[in-house]
Amino acid sequence: MNKTKIAFGIVLVALAIAVVTTPAMAREDDCVFQWNAADGTELHEITVAPGDEVTVYLNLDAPINKTSTFQAAVVYDPDVVEFVDVTENESVTNWYMWDYKPLCGGPYPATGDRVYNWFKTWDIMGVGPDVLRCGDITFKARNPGMTTIYLGKWPDDITVKDNRTLVGDMAGDPKNWTTETLTFTCTGEVPPETFSKPLVAGWNLISLPLTNDTDMTVANIIDTSLSGNYSELHKYDTTTHSFVSLSSSDTMENGVGYFIHMTADDTWTYSGSAYTSMSVSLSEGLNMVGWLNC
Numbered sequence: 001m002n003k004t005k006i007a008f009g010i011v012l013v014a015l016a017i018a019v020v021t022t023p024a025m026a027r028e029d030d031c032v033f034q035w036n037a038a039d040g041t042e043l044h045e046i047t048v049a050p051g052d053e054v055t056v057y058l059n060l061d062a063p064i065n066k067t068s069t070f071q072a073a074v075v076y077d078p079d080v081v082e083f084v085d086v087t088e089n090e091s092v093t094n095w096y097m098w099d100y101k102p103l104c105g106g107p108y109p110a111t112g113d114r115v116y117n118w119f120k121t122w123d124i125m126g127v128g129p130d131v132l133r134c135g136d137i138t139f140k141a142r143n144p145g146m147t148t149i150y151l152g153k154w155p156d157d158i159t160v161k162d163n164r165t166l167v168g169d170m171a172g173d174p175k176n177w178t179t180e181t182l183t184f185t186c187t188g189e190v191p192p193e194t195f196s197k198p199l200v201a202g203w204n205l206i207s208l209p210l211t212n213d214t215d216m217t218v219a220n221i222i223d224t225s226l227s228g229n230y231s232e233l234h235k236y237d238t239t240t241h242s243f244v245s246l247s248s249s250d251t252m253e254n255g256v257g258y259f260i261h262m263t264a265d266d267t268w269t270y271s272g273s274a275y276t277s278m279s280v281s282l283s284e285g286l287n288m289v290g291w292l293n294c
Contacts, residue, residue, distance in 0.1 A: 031167045031177040032061040033151050035133070045183045048141045050190040053084060056182070058134040066126030066170045070134060073165050077147035081184050084138040126170045139187035151179040192271040195293075199226070199262050207290025208254050210272030219248040222260070225269045232261040238283035255280040257288035 036057040048054055060070060071072045074083070139149075167175045177193045195210050212220060222233060234243040235258050243259070252258070254275040274293040282289070 001179060031064065031067070031175055033059060033165075033177060033179040034059045034131075034151070035050050037045065037183040043178070044180070044183060045185070047137075047185040047187060049188045050124045050141050050143060053138055053140045055138045056103050056138055057136055060132045060134050062128045062130065062132055062167065062168065062175075064167075064169055064175055065129055067128045067132060067160055067167060067175075068126045068170045069168045069171075071166055074137070074149065074151060076149040076184065077145070078139070079147070080145040080147040080186050081141050082140040086135045086137045139184065139196055141184075143190055144186050144188060146183065146185045149182040149184050192272055193274060194269060194271045196267055196269045198265070198267050199230075199260065200265050201262050204260050204262060204270070206260055207257050208252060209275055209291075209293035210270065211254055212270065212272035216251050216252050216253070217248065218246050218252060221252050221270050222268070223248055226260075226262075226266055229264045229266040230260055230262050232259075234259045236286065236288040236289060238285060238287055239286060257290045 036059050037043045038055070038057075043056055046054055048057070058074075060067070076083075086191060165177065165179070167177050169175060192212075193210055197206070199206070208221065213219075216235060222230070233246045235256055236242075237244045246252070246258075253276045276292055278290075278292055280289055
């Protein structure tokens with residue numbers, strides 16, 4: 001049977017600092033969002049190492065007749081876990097999901113930075129009553145810690161229409177829902193990342209998206225990969241209002257911009273942990289500022 005995809009339900013995935021909420025007392029006809037493992041069993045805890053990815057199934061136990069759409073706000077601590085992707089699985093249910101667009105944004109609201117991941121769901125004929133496969137969501141462990149992953153509603157100060165978790169029937173009426181929570185634990189130490197950037201012959205303007213906890217000297221950050229293919233490295237001194245040449249023993253800093261003169265095309269690489277927040281003092285006049293690992 002040919003089914004027409006219609007953009008009706010919008011799922012807003014909001015990365016936020018996890019705040020555990022207690023759902024209201026469930027009623028017999030309430031829909032229940034559940035987290036499930038690949039074998040179909042209910043999933044309440046995940047423990048993985050930094051850098052590991054895990055895919056879980058967000059299911060909806062919908063006792064109502066003909067569920068037509070849903071949307072969800074998945075809330076968690078982005079310092080601990082990253083939302084990687086969400087996909088549909090039409091072999092399990094008839095949900096249609098498309099136009100997944102991860103967008104970087106924040107602060108929204110002003111209490112914290114957020115990243116928004118959007119996907120739409122709709123079934124023109126209605127589904128159920130049944131346990132519906134809403135989507136297969138892949139999470140990635142970022143930093144050691146623990147967060148609760150749950151579905152929540154927007155705070156009271158957010159008035160955008162329907163920017164919250166909901167379930168709708170064929171008549172377009174919202175239905176009551178409750179949610180089960182998922183505890184996500186990231187253990188161990190964060191493995192170093194490797195940054196790689198092609199540089200061309202002549203002047204290039206660079207900054208440092210990674211922090212090397214043991215060695216931030218020019219010798220380690222620059223010379224290791226570019227030795228012999230660059231002739232000058234400068235930073236700007238806001239006190240003297242002039243450029244200062246750096247040697248191999250000098251220390252480089254995150255949040256600072258550098259000019260490097262390449263004598264030949266080459267690829268700059270170095271390792272460290274992501275530099276994700278900054279506080280840089282600016283002086284009157286010109287300043288040369290680097291940026292974050294986004």
